[in-house]
Amino acid sequence: MANRSQTADHSGKRVYxxxxxxxxxxxxxxxxxxxxGANLAEMASLGLPVPPGFTITTAxxxxxxxxxxxxxxxxxxxxxxxxDHVGKAVGARFGDRAAPLxxxxxxxxxxxxxxxxxxxxxxxxxxxTVKALAAKSDNARFAYDSYRRFIQMYSDVVLGVDxxxxxxxxxxxxxxxxxxxxxxxxADDWQDIIAAYKKAIEQETGKPFPQDTQEQLWGxxxxxxxxxxxxxxxxxxxxxxxxDSWGTAVNVQAMVFGNLGDSSATGVAFTxxxxxxxxxxxxxxxxxxxxxxxxAGIRTPQPLTEAARKEAxxxxxxxxxxxxxxxxxxxQAFANLEKRYRDMQDIEFTIQDGKLWxxxxxxxxxxxxxxxxxxxxxxxxxxxxxxxxxxxxxxSGLDQLLHPSIDPQAEKTVVARGLPASPGAxxxxxxxxxxxxxxxxGRGREVILVRxxxxxxDIHGMHAATxxxxxxxxxxxxxxxxxxxxxxxxxxxxxxxxxxxxAGTMRxxxxxxxxxxxxxxxxxxxxxxxxxxxxxxxxxxxxxATVMQWADRARRLGVRVNADTPREARQAxxxxxxxxxLCRTEHMFFDESRILAMRExxxxxxxxxxxxxxxxxxPMQRSDFEELFExxxxxxxxxxxxxxxxxxxxxxxxxxxxxxxxxxxxxxEKLRGRVAELHEFNPMxxxxxxxxxxxxxxxxxxxxxxxxxxAVNAGKKTGKPVMPEVMIPLIAYRTEFDILREVIARxxxxxxxxxxxxxxxxxxxxxxxxxxxxxxxxxAEGETGAEFFSFGTNDLTQTCLGLSRDDAAPILANYAERxxxxxxxxxxxxxxxxxxxxRIGTERGRAVRADLKVGICGEHGGxxxxxxxxxxxxxxxxxxxxxxxxVARLAAAQAAIxxxxxxxxxxxx
Ligand code: PEP
Ligand code: MG
Numbered sequence: 001m002a003n004r005s006q007t008a009d010h011s012g013k014r015v016y017x018x019x020x021x022x023x024x025x026x027x028x029x030x031x032x033x034x035x036x037g038a039n040l041a042e043m044a045s046l047g048l049p050v051p052p053g054f055t056i057t058t059a060x061x062x063x064x065x066x067x068x069x070x071x072x073x074x075x076x077x078x079x080x081x082x083x084d085h086v087g088k089a090v091g092a093r094f095g096d097r098a099a100p101l102x103x104x105x106x107x108x109x110x111x112x113x114x115x116x117x118x119x120x121x122x123x124x125x126x127x128x129t130v131k132a133l134a135a136k137s138d139n140a141r142f143a144y145d146s147y148r149r150f151i152q153m154y155s156d157v158v159l160g161v162d163x164x165x166x167x168x169x170x171x172x173x174x175x176x177x178x179x180x181x182x183x184x185x186x187a188d189d190w191q192d193i194i195a196a197y198k199k200a201i202e203q204e205t206g207k208p209f210p211q212d213t214q215e216q217l218w219g220x221x222x223x224x225x226x227x228x229x230x231x232x233x234x235x236x237x238x239x240x241x242x243x244d245s246w247g248t249a250v251n252v253q254a255m256v257f258g259n260l261g262d263s264s265a266t267g268v269a270f271t272x273x274x275x276x277x278x279x280x281x282x283x284x285x286x287x288x289x290x291x292x293x294x295x296a297g298i299r300t301p302q303p304l305t306e307a308a309r310k311e312a313x314x315x316x317x318x319x320x321x322x323x324x325x326x327x328x329x330x331x332q333a334f335a336n337l338e339k340r341y342r343d344m345q346d347i348e349f350t351i352q353d354g355k356l357w358x359x360x361x362x363x364x365x366x367x368x369x370x371x372x373x374x375x376x377x378x379x380x381x382x383x384x385x386x387x388x389x390x391x392x393x394x395x396s397g398l399d400q401l402l403h404p405s406i407d408p409q410a411e412k413t414v415v416a417r418g419l420p421a422s423p424g425a426x427x428x429x430x431x432x433x434x435x436x437x438x439x440x441x442g443r444g445r446e447v448i449l450v451r452x453x454x455x456x457x458d459i460h461g462m463h464a465a466t467x468x469x470x471x472x473x474x475x476x477x478x479x480x481x482x483x484x485x486x487x488x489x490x491x492x493x494x495x496x497x498x499x500x501x502x503a504g505t506m507r508x509x510x511x512x513x514x515x516x517x518x519x520x521x522x523x524x525x526x527x528x529x530x531x532x533x534x535x536x537x538x539x540x541x542x543x544x545a546t547v548m549q550w551a552d553r554a555r556r557l558g559v560r561v562n563a564d565t566p567r568e569a570r571q572a573x574x575x576x577x578x579x580x581x582l583c584r585t586e587h588m589f590f591d592e593s594r595i596l597a598m599r600e601x602x603x604x605x606x607x608x609x610x611x612x613x614x615x616x617x618x619p620m621q622r623s624d625f626e627e628l629f630e631x632x633x634x635x636x637x638x639x640x641x642x643x644x645x646x647x648x649x650x651x652x653x654x655x656x657x658x659x660x661x662x663x664x665x666x667x668x669e670k671l672r673g674r675v676a677e678l679h680e681f682n683p684m685x686x687x688x689x690x691x692x693x694x695x696x697x698x699x700x701x702x703x704x705x706x707x708x709x710x711a712v713n714a715g716k717k718t719g720k721p722v723m724p725e726v727m728i729p730l731i732a733y734r735t736e737f738d739i740l741r742e743v744i745a746r747x748x749x750x751x752x753x754x755x756x757x758x759x760x761x762x763x764x765x766x767x768x769x770x771x772x773x774x775x776x777x778x779x780a781e782g783e784t785g786a787e788f789f790s791f792g793t794n795d796l797t798q799t800c801l802g803l804s805r806d807d808a809a810p811i812l813a814n815y816a817e818r819x820x821x822x823x824x825x826x827x828x829x830x831x832x833x834x835x836x837x838x839r840i841g842t843e844r845g846r847a848v849r850a851d852l853k854v855g856i857c858g859e860h861g862g863x864x865x866x867x868x869x870x871x872x873x874x875x876x877x878x879x880x881x882x883x884x885x886x887v888a889r890l891a892a893a894q895a896a897i898x899x900x901x902x903x904x905x906x907x908x909x
Contacts, residue, residue, distance in 0.1 A: 107248045419491065421526075428447045
C-alpha cells in the first residue's frame with residue numbers, strides 16, 4: 001500500500017479528474033490529492049453521485065511556496081483541459097453566458113483541518129452569467145442571492161476586503177426597508193445590494209470586482225494555496241503535529257445547490273454516533289440552504305432520522321419523513337462507504353431538486369469513548385481485525401476517558417441545558433474571550449470558555465480551557481467538532497444563555513453570571529450547573545477493557561509505572577502496570593512529617609551524626625517499600641537511590657529557616673552556613689545522584705537495608721517472591737557503580753544473614769549521562785557489572801542537548817516557533833540525538849551481557865511517539881506515570897503491529 005501513497009507524481013501530472021466521465025485518483029493517493037480529493041475520487045469510482053471536478057495536487061502547493069508563491073508553468077493548460085471535461089459532464093462551459101459552469105474552490109490537505117483554510121463557492125458568476133443562472137433555475141432571487149454570496153466570499157478571501165463592509169451594507173438595506181430576515185429580501189433587493197457591494201469593493205481595492213471568470217478562478221486557486229500559511233492553519237498544525245511541508249491540494253468542483261427551494265437541502269452526517277459510537281445514522285440538515293449554513297450554527301438544523309427527531313423532541317420534520325426516497329439513497333450510500341472504508345464516515349451532502357449529491361466523505365472525528373465502541377463493534381461485525389481495532393485508537397486520546405464525570409449523588413443546580421457535544425465534566429471560572437482563557441490557564445487557573453458560538457480564531461482558547469460552553473450551534477458546529485477532537489468537555493447550543501461580551505455577563509432567566517464565577521458543565525448530558533459540582537473518577541471497563549486486552553496481546557514492550565506512593569502504585573495496577581520502573585525515594589521525604597529527619601541528616605557534622613539521623617529514616621523507608629512490594633506482589637520493583645541535590649530539602653526563606661533551626665535544635669547561623677555550603681550555580685549538574693552516595697555511603701547503606709528488610713517482610717506476608725531492583729542514579733564511570741554496588745551487596749548479605757532469608761535482587765543503573773551511554777559496555781561487563789539499565793531520558797535529554805530542564809521553557813518556545821524542532825524534546829524523545837545514545841547504550845550493554853534488562857523511565861515513557869521509538873530500539877519496557885499507562889500500553893501495541901507490517905487498508909481520514 002505504502003508504495004501507492006505518493007507525494008509526487010513523476011509523470012508530472014498536476015491535475016486529477018473525478019466524476020467527469022473519467023476518474024484519475026484513488027483513495028490511497030491522499031498524500032498527493034489530499035484527503036478530500038482522494039475520497040471524492042473514490043466515491044466517484046464507487047458509482048456514488050459526486051458533482052464532477054478535479055484536484056490540483058499538493059505537489060503544486062509545495063512548488064508554489066518554493067517559487068515565491070508562483071504557480072508552475074503548464075498548470076493553466078491542464079486546468080483548462082480539466083474544466084472542459086467537467087463542463088461537458090454537466091452540459092455547461094466555464095464563463096459561458098448561456099450555460100455557465102459554476103464551481104466551488106476548496107482546500108484539502110492530507111490530514112483533515114476543518115475550517116482552517118479557505119473555500120469559495122459559486123465561482124464563475126458575473127453580471128452576465130448570473131442572468132443565465134436566473135433563467136435556468138427560473139429563480140432570480142436564488143441567482144442574485146448566490147451572486148452576492150460569491151462576491152462576499154471572494155472579496156473576503158481573495159481581495160482581503162473586511163467582511164464587516166458587507167454586513168453593514170446588508171443591515172442598512174434591511175433597516176431601511178423594515179426587513180428582519182435574509183429571506184425577506186427579493187431578487188431586486190439583492191441586485192441593489194450587489195451594486196452597493198461592488199461600489200464598496202472598488203473603493204476599498206481601487207479596482208472593480210473581476211468580471212473575467214479566468215481571473216476569478218486563478219485568484220481563488222492562489223488564495224486557497226496561500227491559506228495553508230494563515231495563522232489559524234499554522235496554529236492547528238502546531239497543535240496536531242501536522243508538518244508545514246505537506247501543503248494543501250485544491251479541489252475545483254461543479255456547484256450543486258441546496259438552496260434552490262423546498263425540494264433542496266444540505267446536510268452533514270456521521271454513519272455512527274460520534275459521541276457514543278452507537279450504530280445509528282447521526283446528523284443534521286437544513287432545507288433550502290448552502291453547506292456553510294449547517295456548520296455556521298446560524299439556523300438550527302433538523303435531525304436526519306425520525307428516531308433522532310423523537311428523542312430530541314423536535315417538531316420540525318426529519319429528512320427521513322420529508323424526503324423518504326432521497327433519505328433511502330443516502331442510507332445506501334452510507335452503507336457502501338462504511339463497507340469500503342471499514343470505518344465510521346463523516347459525510348457532507350446536498351440535495352438539489354430532490355437529487356442527492358455527495359460532497360465529501362472522510363473518517364469521522366469521534367470521542368475516545370466512541371472510537372473504542374466503534375472499533376470493538378466493527379471487530380464483532382467482521383469488518384476489521386483485532387489488530388486493526390488497536391490501530392484505530394489514538395493513544396493520547398485515552399486521556400479523555402480519564403476525565404471525571406459528575407458524581408450521581410452530588411447536589412446540583414441545573415441553570416441551563418444544551419447539547420452533550422463532548423463528554424466529561426469540567427468546572428472552572430467563566431471567561432468570554434479566547435486570549436483571556438489562554439492567559440488565565442497560563443497562571444494555573446481552570447476556566448470554562450463561554451461563547452455565543454466559536455470560530456477557528458478561538459482554538460487557542462479552547463485548548464487552554466478545561467471546558468467549552470456555547471449558546472448557539474448544533475452537534476456538528478465548530479465548537480462541538482473541535483472540542484471532541486481536543487478531548488475537551490463541551491456543551492453547545494444552550495439556547496437559554498444570553499451572553500453579553502461587552503458587559504462580561506451570561507444571563508439565564510433571572511440569574512446573571514459574571515466573568516470569574518464558577519460553573520460546571522457536563523459534556524455527557526448537556527447540563528450547565530451552578531458552582532463546582534462534586535465529580536467522580538472514571539471506570540475503565542467495557543469496550544476500553546476489550547480493546548486494551550487486544551493491545552496487551554499485541555505488544556512486546558513491558559509497561560511499568562513511575563510510582564513513589566502506595567496510592568499511585570494501586571492506581572497503576574488498575575491501569576495495567578507490570579511493575580514499578582522507577583520509585584524516586586527522595587519523594588518519600590518531602591512529606592511534612594518526615595523531612596525533619598532528612599534535614600537532621602544533612603545538617604549533621606560527621607558520620608556519627610548522619611548515622612543517627614539515618615536510623616530515624618530507616619523505619620520510614622522500610623515501611624514505604626514494604627507496602628509497595630505488597631501492592632506489586634510478584635512483580636519487579638525498581639528502587640532508585642537518593643538522587644536530588646541536598647539543598648532541595650533545606651529552607652531558603654529566612655522565616656522558614658528560623659523555624660527549622662528551632663525544630664532541629666541547631667543555631668540559625670549553622671543552618672544558614674549549611675545552605676550556603678550546599679549552594680550550587682548549576683545544581684542539575686552538581687552534587688546529586690551517585691555523587692551524594694559516594695561521599696556519604698551510609699545513606700546507601702540505610703536505603704539498601706530498608707529495601708532488603710522490606711523485601712523479606714513483604715515476601716513473608718504475601719507468599720509471593722519479591723524482586724527488588726536497586727538502581728544507582730547518574731553514573732558516568734564504572735568505578736562509581738562499583739563503589740556503590742559493593743555497599744549494596746554487602747548490606748544484602750548482612751540482611752540475609754540476620755534474617756535467614758534468601759534474597760533475590762538485581763543491581764543496575766540509570767543511564768542519564770552521555771558518557772554512561774557511550775561506556776555502556778564497560779558498565780555492564782562481568783559478573784559485577786550492571787544487571788539492568790534504565791534510561792533516564794529527562795536527564796539524558798538535558799545533558800545531551802546541554803539544555804537545563806529547569807530553564808528550558810522560554811528557549812523551547814522560541815525554538816518551536818522557529819521550527820528548529822517539531823516537538824518539545826522533553827516531551828517526545830529527540831530520536832536522532834538522545835535516541836542514538838539510547839540505541840548505542842543498549843547495543844553496547846547487551847554486547848557484553850546478553851540478558852541485560854533495558855527500560856526507560858523518563859517522562860518520555862508515556863509519550864506515544866517515544867514508546868514507538870523504544871519498541872524499535874529493542875528496549876524491554878517503558879515506565880511512566882500511572883495515568884499514562886493506558887496510553888503506553890496502546891502505543892506499545894501499535895508499535896508492535898506496525899513493525900510486523902500488519903497495516904490497515906486505506907481509511908478515509
Ligand atoms: C530522568 O532523568 O529521566 C529520571 C527519570 O530521573 P529524574 O527525572 O528523577 O531526574
Ligand atoms: Mg534523572
